[in-house]
Amino acid sequence: MEEKQKGSKEAVRVVKFALFSTSAGIIEMAVFSLLNEFTEFAYWPCYLTALVMSVLWNFTLNRKFTFKSANNVPKAMFLVACFYAVFTPVTTLLGNYLAEDLQWNEYLVTILNMALNLTTEYIYDRYVVFKDTIDTNIKTSEGGEVNE
DSSP states (O other), X not given: OHHHHHHHHXXXXXXXXXXXXXXXXXXXXXHHXXXXXXXXXXXXXXXXXXHHHXXXXXXXXXXXXXXXXXXXXXXXXXXXXXXXXXHHHHHHHHHHIIIIISOOOHHHHHHHHHHHHHXXXXXXXXXXXXXXXXXXXXXXXXXXXXXO
């Protein structure tokens, strides 16, 4: 019975993460679209600016509501920054290569990067950033207000 509850709780966590990540994806795509359509910027500054905006949004919501972590915020942000220290240059360079050099549609490239981000970041957040602090914020876990 306890294993079933853990599985159910993890499924809810995955759904929450996906929904918050979708909202971050909307922000990312909106910022990317505005920069891509209304500036003369190359692919990479449009993508990089949009990515940073979405990461800040996504981190804040997922820490508070998906993982319900009372973790030290600067430590958690540092760990997320470590993820993006690898993810960002790889996807920026690869995305720029695909969009600029191979002439792939820049929106398709951005959507592929977002899908890669969704899957890899959930795994990283779940098993690295918040692994020992999931559901440690009692007030958020119980649905009450959080005083941080």
